[in-house]
Amino acid sequence: MSVDAAFRREFGRSPAGTWAAPGRVNLIGEHTDYNDGYVLPIALSHHVSVTAAPRDDHMLRLVSHQADGRGELAIDDLAPGRVTGWAAYPAGVVWASRQRGHHVGGLDLLIDGDVPPGAGLSSSAALECATAMAVADLYDIDLAGRELAELARHAENEFVGVPCGVMDQAASVLCTAGHALLLDTRSMAATQVPFDPAADDLALLVIDTRAPHRLVDGAYAARRRSCERAAATLGVTALRDIDVDGLDAVLAALPTEELRARTRHVVTENARVEHFVELLRAGRLVEAGPVLTASHVSLRDDYEVTCPELDTAVEATLAAGALGARMTGGGFGGCAIALLPGARVRACVTEVHQAFERSGFAEPAAFTATPSDGARRVR
Missing domain, CATH: 3.30.230.10 (Ribosomal Protein S5; domain 2)
Incomplete structure (x- = not known):
């Protein structure tokens, strides 16, 4: 119709x-x-x-x-x-x-x-x-x-x-x-930063873990409040204003391990974005995989927004030959992404399915992502 x-x-x-x-x-x-x-x-x-x-x-x-x-x-x-x-x-x-x-x-x-x-x-x-x-x-x-x-x-x-x-x-x-x-x-x-994985014989695989992704509950808001408290304690407008080179001294000024961990993630994640863009602009996308994986580790350990399904998806893609992988989005469920050789996509998807079956998780879905245009009138 x-x-x-x-x-x-x-x-x-x-x-x-x-x-x-x-x-x-x-x-x-x-x-x-x-x-x-x-x-x-x-x-x-x-x-x-x-x-x-x-x-x-x-x-x-x-x-x-x-x-x-x-x-x-x-x-x-x-x-x-x-x-x-x-x-x-x-x-x-x-x-x-x-x-x-x-x-x-x-x-x-x-x-x-x-x-x-x-x-x-x-x-x-x-x-x-x-x-x-x-x-x-x-x-x-x-x-x-x-x-x-x-x-x-x-x-x-x-x-x-x-x-x-x-x-x-x-x-x-x-x-x-x-x-x-x-x-x-x-x-x-x-x-706009050119991003064409296929030019390097790579693919960006998206794994939908089928773990429900809910942000209206208190977990997301709690992370935001922690960042606001840390910024206020440090006397800055936002954690964006903290330079990664002076991070250790900054963390020492925060009163709790929770605030230190949340701050460490935000500051290092901003640095990872800048490094990833540098690699893209230099035509070195193949070298960018470990940056993605480091982001996931930070989100898992410092920001505590992953879940068993997301961690399993990342571990399985890396075991199957991905150059790097991480959760994407707000966390607490949802999707992971993996940067991998195009020839490894099928094997990677198989490995993820098998890992989810072994863990007793719902069957995941997967697709390769193509950078596309934004919103528009279509008719």
Whole structure:
């Protein structure tokens, strides 16, 4: 069934257009975005699409092909905490747009896509960004690029209640095909860095562990609070301001091992992003694998956001010949990535499946990632 036909079946009229935004994989730079640090994501070829039409009332009607049920909400009644589940993400974008003074009336939204939900590939940010583009176009709002990403992040922070940084939304909007996005989350300076593993006979393998990835609970927020406490104790605006060369002395000034560990991860992770980019620019991607693995070790030991499934995926890919591997995303479940020779992909996937079976985990999924373009109107 065509998207127009599906929309007419759900809403009894034709749509005005369709907008799509991709999920993302972060190559390196984890839990640095809310510390004013550096991140290096790529956009995936997987997308969330929003097919939409304006309404002449103040009702928001929502249907998702990936979720049961539908939502019908009065826009004037939207407020943080009043909408839960998947509907909170598009509703939050409408709310955030109105909070910023934009005129937004009613909408019918049909949501579809192939970004696996709960996998740490930013399906929520993709939904927010696709919705924000639809709202901007349908209500003639001058909103694009960094401003659109920031509005989507505001919706997730304030309406949904997830204290995320801006990386996911920025990646969904700003990434370009064949490149990784080096984003300075303090200045929002964005640089496209060529990233083409196939040119070196390499592949970037994404392993979806199928371990549920949940960030609304307290674990993610607790990490952010620890970073804020450490920065306040050290008298800096954010942990981004700590230089890795003076790290040992800085850590000695912190009162608890928890704060020292969280700080050590953020500071060394920023340095790893810069080193990884240097290798990319020098055409030395083959040498970048150990940087990825060091990132995982730091996330496992200092930031404590991995889980048995993620650790098993990383260990299995390394045993099968990966040059480097790490968890990606917020952690506590979700996906791992591995940089490996293209000829080793099949053997690596087999090794991961066997390791998961031995451990009694659910069967994982895997695919190779291709750096793709960001959000856009598709029709």
